[in-house]
Amino acid sequence: MAESAPAAPARSRSPRRRAAEGPTSAEERRAGQTELLGHRAVELSRFYAGKIETVPKVPVRSLHDFSLWYSPGVAAVSRAIEAEPELSFELTGRWNTVAIVTDGSRVLGLGEVGPRAALPVMEGKALLFKFLGGVDAVPIPMQAKSPDELLAAAEAIAPAFGGINLEDIASPKCFGILEELSKRVEIPVWHDDQLGTAAATVAGLLNALKITGRDIRTTRTVLLGAGAANLVTARLLLALGQEPSALTLVDQKGILHAEREDVDELSVRNPWKYRLALRTNGGSRSGPLERAVEDADVLIAASTPRPGTVRPEHVRAMRPEPIVFALANPAPEIWPEVAREAGAAIVATGRSDFPNQVNNSLVFPAVFRGVLDARARSIPDPIVLAAARELARGAEHKGLSVHHILPTMEEAEVFPAVAAAVADAAVAEGVARQRLSHDEFLARAKALMERPARLVRALARAGLTAPMPRGRVGQRRSV
Amino acid sequence: MSPRDVAGKPSASGDGPERKISVRPATEADLPSLVPLLLRLKRLNEEFDPLLKVREDAEKKAREVLRAQIADPKALVLAAEGTGADRGKLVGVVRAVVRERMFYTPELEGVILDIYLLPLYRRRGVGEYLLEEVSSLLKAKGAGVVTAEFPAQNEIAVRFYAKRGFRPVTSIHARSL
Structure with a gap:
């Protein structure tokens, strides 16, 4: 599955050189570097003691001003909102504030680390929200023993927020939590591991189909891995016109089909997967991945971070000019050069050191910018698809090629456009509280998304953010 | 009872072909x-309660009980056969018995022990048809009431039967020893 963070762009190593070195030596180096980065991250976390803080956004000329910002003046603001609750989006920071909610049950590749250990990750996410999306995000890891407890707590805090970002919650409980919370609150709810990864995947796929001259309605697609990301990718592909019978899901137990031995168990434990088991795989194929990939146009793997999970013979069994996405992190299911040697026309991974990175960070800052600017009540799938389409258009704008099916994190001009497309879609879907024109949404998104970088620079220049202490790694400027 | 075709409606999601079945007594x-x-x-x-853990020799037991009940005039085993592409393939099974109620009237109770349909045949009215079919066959065997046994936590079954006029009459509660 794609990693949330945009890994620091590897400026020192071009993708071409990287590929020529072969996977092993590069892999050893990467492992060594990951360890060094980990050391450095702990060091810096101690030095800065956290990554975000609240900063006033109003002038405070003297303590007298608090009679406006606080009592007694603020009472009138409070009464106004009491009389008209929607004013909470205008008279407070609610319009731009998102809760990052997690129970710490599936943090990065670490698994169930609990809410305290999830906090540094959520702080990092909050930093990304601000830096890339201009969104004020508050990390809220929760001690929740059950999905019901998490739901009740998330529902209870909703009045303070313009949106809720669910983060790092284990599959399949994440599906039920997202569905139920979306019903209970009148603000958009997003789960990046489902929607962010799926939207980025679909965006890349749309361009890959275009380059290889395919129509999604006649494409045979195989999804390897049936977790948070791929179950939503499947749903989005079907919404885009993918023929259900030409879509096959595969997991550790092989091809998912309506008569598989565990299908009744799925009906109880994972109804989302169960429904797809009934709806997809029209040819009633069964068995291993080998059977699924025969005559497939597209293989999207979001499964186990182990090269060799997808093998060259799988790629060779596909139709000519196959499209292969190997999205597991940190190691893809098949190395890009191996996939290409086996005939893959287009390869994408979740990593920044190969071309075509399927990256959540291409999606979530812009999606939240868009839904917050439209003050949306929810994020129905057409909004997710609008984000994917605009992201695809953004890459096309710069020129499509087999190595450029998605914008890179450096192509920052794409993000406000995605935000505006999302806001437009919220209006079109009838979930927007604030209906502005496309140009207004775009201008607003640009302004709000450009401001944080200036803010960070200004704080550094003024000496309010301490310069980064010297260390063995991480000296490279990454932003 | 002679084999009969029943029209299965398209599924609730509107996908896939029509699924028809024909029902007959099993042999x-x-x-x-x-x-x-x-x-x-x-x-x-098994998914609903640890006390419903399936035994190792369940397959042998299933064969034995089905064989015995196919021959037993007080029991019913129905086979649901697919049609079209699934012609000749069994896609569902119903198992029921007629029991005497020692202290209550009506004196004979038709007990539906199992109704199973492959997933693609669910939510199309097929299950309802099987229920009505087995009910009338139990009635023909003298039963004045029809009951169904299933795991208490199986909410889908609870809803399925409640929708068709069933209500809880007796409960079986369990604890491990």
Whole structure:
């Protein structure tokens, strides 16, 4: 599955050189570097003691001003909102504030680390929200023993927020939590591991189909891995016109089909997967991945971070000019050069050191910018698809090629456009509280998304953010 | 009872072809197909309570009980056969018995022990048809009331029967020893 963070762009190593070195030596180096980065991250976390803080956004000329910002003046603001609750989006920071909610049950590749250990990750996410999306995000890891407890707590805090970002919650409980919370609150709810990864995947796929001259309605697609990301990718592909019978899901137990031995168990434990088991795989194929990939146009793997999970013979069994996405992190299911040697026309991974990175960070800052600017009540799938389409258009704008099916994190001009497309879609879907024109949404998104970088620079220049202490790694400027 | 076709509606999601079945009393020849269906149901039940853990020799037991009940005039085993592409394939099974109620009237109770349909045949009215079919066959055997046994936590079954006029009459509560 794609990693949330945009890994620091590897400026020192071009993708071409990287590929020529072969996977092993590069892999050893990467492992060594990951360890060094980990050391450095702990060091810096101690030095800065956290990554975000609240900063006033109003002038405070003297303590007298608090009679406006606080009592007694603020009472009138409070009464106004009491009389008209929607004013909470205008008279407070609610319009731009998102809760990052997690129970710490599936943090990065670490698994169930609990809410305290999830906090540094959520702080990092909050930093990304601000830096890339201009969104004020508050990390809220929760001690929740059950999905019901998490739901009740998330529902209870909703009045303070313009949106809720669910983060790092284990599959399949994440599906039920997202569905139920979306019903209970009148603000958009997003789960990046489902929607962010799926939207980025679909965006890349749309361009890959275009380059290889395919129509999604006649494409045979195989999804390897049936977790948070791929179950939503499947749903989005079907919404885009993918023929259900030409879509096959595969997991550790092989091809998912309506008569598989565990299908009744799925009906109880994972109804989302169960429904797809009934709806997809029209040819009633069964068995291993080998059977699924025969005559497939597209293989999207979001499964186990182990090269060799997808093998060259799988790629060779596909139709000519196959499209292969190997999205597991940190190691893809098949190395890009191996996939290409086996005939893959287009390869994408979740990593920044190969071309075509399927990256959540291409999606979530812009999606939240868009839904917050439209003050949306929810994020129905057409909004997710609008984000994917605009992201695809953004890459096309710069020129499509087999190595450029998605914008890179450096192509920052794409993000406000995605935000505006999302806001437009919220209006079109009838979930927007604030209906502005496309140009207004775009201008607003640009302004709000450009401001944080200036803010960070200004704080550094003024000496309010301490310069980064010297260390063995991480000296490279990454932003 | 003679084999009969029943129109299965398109699924609730509107996908896929129509699924029709024909229902008939099972015979010994059906055993190889019926046993796996019955085991699927028992393994589904396992999901609802640890006290419903399926035994190692369940397959043998399933064969034995089905064979005995196919021959037993007080029991009913129905086989649901697919049509079209699924012609000749068994896609569902119903198992029921007639029991005497020692202290109550009506004196004979038709007990539906198992209804299982492969997933693609669900939510199309097929299950309802099987229920009505087995009910009238139990009535013909003298039953004045029809009951159904299933795991208490199986909410889908609770809703399925409640929708068709069933209500809880007796409960079986359990604890491990």
